[in-house]
Amino acid sequence: MEEQSSRLTKLAAVGAVAGALAIAAIAATGCGSDDNGSDINNAIDSIQSQASSVQSQVSSAATSVQEQAQSVQSQVQSQAESVQSQIQTQTESNGGSSPGY
Numbered sequence: 001m002e003e004q005s006s007r008l009t010k011l012a013a014v015g016a017v018a019g020a021l022a023i024a025a026i027a028a029t030g031c032g033s034d035d036n037g038s039d040i041n042n043a044i045d046s047i048q049s050q051a052s053s054v055q056s057q058v059s060s061a062a063t064s065v066q067e068q069a070q071s072v073q074s075q076v077q078s079q080a081e082s083v084q085s086q087i088q089t090q091t092e093s094n095g096g097s098s099p100g101y
Helices: 002-028 034-093
Strands: none
Touching: none
16 A cells, blocks of 8 residues: 555656646746747647646546555454454353453
Protein backbone atom coordinates (compact mmCIF):
# COMPACT_ATOMS: atom_id res chain seq x y z
CA MET A 1 0.00 0.00 0.00
CA GLU A 2 2.99 2.29 0.60
CA GLU A 3 3.95 1.84 -3.05
CA GLN A 4 0.48 2.94 -4.17
CA SER A 5 0.59 5.91 -1.82
CA SER A 6 4.01 6.92 -3.17
CA ARG A 7 2.72 6.56 -6.73
CA LEU A 8 -0.31 8.67 -5.90
CA THR A 9 1.91 11.38 -4.39
CA LYS A 10 4.12 11.43 -7.49
CA LEU A 11 1.13 11.59 -9.82
CA ALA A 12 -0.37 14.44 -7.80
CA ALA A 13 2.91 16.35 -8.08
CA VAL A 14 3.02 15.80 -11.83
CA GLY A 15 -0.59 16.96 -12.04
CA ALA A 16 0.25 20.14 -10.15
CA VAL A 17 3.14 20.85 -12.53
CA ALA A 18 0.96 20.17 -15.57
CA GLY A 19 -1.70 22.51 -14.17
CA ALA A 20 0.88 25.25 -13.57
CA LEU A 21 2.18 24.85 -17.12
CA ALA A 22 -1.35 25.08 -18.48
CA ILE A 23 -1.93 28.33 -16.58
CA ALA A 24 1.39 29.72 -17.83
CA ALA A 25 0.52 28.77 -21.40
CA ILE A 26 -2.87 30.44 -21.16
CA ALA A 27 -1.27 33.58 -19.76
CA ALA A 28 1.20 33.58 -22.64
CA THR A 29 -1.55 33.71 -25.26
CA GLY A 30 -1.81 37.46 -24.85
CA CYS A 31 1.92 37.94 -25.57
CA GLY A 32 3.69 38.03 -28.91
CA SER A 33 2.40 38.38 -32.41
CA ASP A 34 -0.49 36.61 -34.07
CA ASP A 35 1.99 34.53 -36.07
CA ASN A 36 2.78 32.34 -33.12
CA GLY A 37 -0.80 32.20 -31.87
CA SER A 38 -1.34 28.81 -33.49
CA ASP A 39 1.79 27.41 -31.84
CA ILE A 40 0.63 28.68 -28.47
CA ASN A 41 -2.83 27.22 -28.96
CA ASN A 42 -1.28 23.88 -29.92
CA ALA A 43 0.91 24.01 -26.81
CA ILE A 44 -2.12 24.80 -24.65
CA ASP A 45 -4.06 21.91 -26.18
CA SER A 46 -1.15 19.57 -25.56
CA ILE A 47 -0.73 20.69 -21.95
CA GLN A 48 -4.45 20.42 -21.28
CA SER A 49 -4.43 16.92 -22.74
CA GLN A 50 -1.48 15.95 -20.55
CA ALA A 51 -3.12 17.49 -17.48
CA SER A 52 -6.30 15.53 -18.20
CA SER A 53 -4.28 12.33 -18.54
CA VAL A 54 -2.49 12.96 -15.25
CA GLN A 55 -5.79 13.73 -13.54
CA SER A 56 -7.17 10.43 -14.81
CA GLN A 57 -4.09 8.57 -13.53
CA VAL A 58 -4.36 10.24 -10.12
CA SER A 59 -8.03 9.33 -9.90
CA SER A 60 -7.27 5.74 -10.90
CA ALA A 61 -4.46 5.49 -8.34
CA ALA A 62 -6.69 6.94 -5.62
CA THR A 63 -9.40 4.41 -6.45
CA SER A 64 -6.85 1.60 -6.33
CA VAL A 65 -5.54 2.72 -2.94
CA GLN A 66 -9.10 2.95 -1.60
CA GLU A 67 -9.92 -0.54 -2.89
CA GLN A 68 -6.77 -1.95 -1.30
CA ALA A 69 -7.59 -0.27 2.01
CA GLN A 70 -11.09 -1.76 1.94
CA SER A 71 -9.61 -5.19 1.17
CA VAL A 72 -7.19 -4.94 4.09
CA GLN A 73 -10.00 -3.81 6.38
CA SER A 74 -12.10 -6.77 5.27
CA GLN A 75 -9.22 -9.19 5.89
CA VAL A 76 -8.57 -7.76 9.34
CA GLN A 77 -12.24 -8.02 10.27
CA SER A 78 -12.37 -11.61 9.00
CA GLN A 79 -9.29 -12.53 11.03
CA ALA A 80 -10.70 -10.84 14.13
CA GLU A 81 -13.94 -12.81 13.75
CA SER A 82 -11.94 -16.02 13.33
CA VAL A 83 -9.95 -15.35 16.51
CA GLN A 84 -13.15 -14.50 18.38
CA SER A 85 -14.69 -17.78 17.19
CA GLN A 86 -11.61 -19.73 18.30
CA ILE A 87 -11.72 -18.09 21.74
CA GLN A 88 -15.42 -18.93 22.04
CA THR A 89 -14.78 -22.55 21.05
CA GLN A 90 -11.88 -22.84 23.52
CA THR A 91 -13.95 -21.28 26.28
CA GLU A 92 -16.79 -23.71 25.70
CA SER A 93 -14.42 -26.70 25.59
CA ASN A 94 -12.99 -25.57 28.96
CA GLY A 95 -16.43 -25.75 30.47
CA GLY A 96 -17.07 -22.04 30.30
CA SER A 97 -13.90 -20.98 32.04
CA SER A 98 -11.44 -18.47 30.72
CA PRO A 99 -9.08 -19.71 28.02
CA GLY A 100 -5.76 -20.92 29.40
CA TYR A 101 -3.20 -18.36 28.32
